[in-house]
Amino acid sequence: MGANGTQPITVLRAISVEAPVLRFRSVDIVAVTCAADAHLLRYFLASYECFWEGGGRLVLVTRRSDSYLWEDIRLPARTRLIYREDFPELGPDDFRNQLYLKLIAHQFVETEYYLMMDSDYLFVAPCLEDSFFCQGKPVWFHCAWDETAVRWRKGSEAFVGEPITDICAALQLVFSRRVAAEFCRRYNPRRILKMEGVSEFTVYGWFARHFFPDAYHWVDGASNFGNGIGRAVNQVPPSYCHLDPQVKLDDFPGARFVMFWSHWDLAESKMAEFLQEAHRRHPDRRLNFPSRCRIYPSVRLPFSPETFYFDVRSIWSDGWVKDEVWFAIDGLSPKRRLQIEFDVPAGPITGSWQVSSNEPRSFRLDTGLNELPIDLNSGGPRHPILLRFDAAATAIRESTGRSLRARLVGLDLDS
Secondary structure, three states, X not given: OOOXXXXXXXXXXXXXXXXXXXXXXXXXXXXXXXXXXXXXXXXXXXXXHHXXXXXXXXXXXXXXXXXXXXXXXXXXXXXXXXEHXXXXXXXXXXXXXXHHHHHOHHHXXXXXXXXXXXXXXXXXXXXXXXXXXXXOEEEEEEEEOOOOHHHHHHHHHHHHOOOOOEEEOOOOEEEEHHHHHHHHHHOOHXXXXXXXXXXXXXXXXXXXXXXXXXXXXXXXXXXXXXXXXXXXXXOOOOOOOOOOOOOOHHHOOOOOEEEOOOOOOOHHHHHHHHXXXXXXXXXXOOOOOOOOOOOOOEOOOOOOHHHHHHHOEEEOOOOXXXXXXXXXXXXXXXXXXXXXXXXXXXXXXXXXEEEOOOOOEEEEEOOEEEEEEEEOOOOOOEEEEEEEEOOOOOOEEOOOOOEXXXXXXXXXXXX
């Protein structure tokens, strides 16, 4: 048993399609994750341990460089780790990387059927793999395109070279190893690393329905999606971003699991709230409730918007800061000063920064480009950095209400 009370972890590299011995009465669960989602992942893992009653294993696709996470996050017994570093074909766009890794997940599961989940999923009731099947076949929901989801249509149709009349409308994504392997044989999955607007679930669902119609139990999602065992807390049509701070577990009767919108500022606190309420309803289940400590994801240098904005916590995907921003810098470098560059549309902007548990130090940013120097601590493998931005009367507000105080545009280390 590890220092944090976890069970031994099995580390698995990418394997050939023929290598594993298939088990047909159990279901693996695959989750492609990263350090920036670790604050949500810990709740998913706790709910998995508490409520998942199926066979199979949990397969986490992560980074070898993110191994520090497991010091603070409990991994369920028999978890398998797949490392992104073992896939040299991956590119700088981590969103596309995730799509690709999900399409090839059949390479590292041991069961014929496997569930695809994410860090923002949460089991809220006892759940068996049988719940995902009807008359011996996995259930797959589908429905017509709507005005928001249609943004994935052009890219998905370009990927398969055929018109796609409907989309995947399910959270309970059960993949077939046999079908996925044939899909990747006919359509080179690496193409998704270069293409725009492709939905991995839509192209897989279209392929399965077109070439393997008898492999699934097909359900019209437009009229039956509410009967599924999984529910979306925020991602519901037509906007797929219905942010209700008053949402509660009672709003999802019959759900075995739910999915949150990971970019929602309240996602973490709502996952904690839902998990506590689910355990109150099932007090006989053993729950290892996660620590609420702040997790500082290590960022990759040199600075690149495609990677940095994805890795850092509490920053918009275009670089605009929120009230707090936090990340960590690798401490192995002899360089001792961090230079952060901000673009401020209307100043002044004030706030504070701190490294590790040091006392906070104040800063001021004026209109235009600003450099914020931060002295790093000596020693230690990582330097956790927390930036806090005060409310600013000068900040520009978008029509959506987003405050455009400062945009992070550069980061470098100086000696």
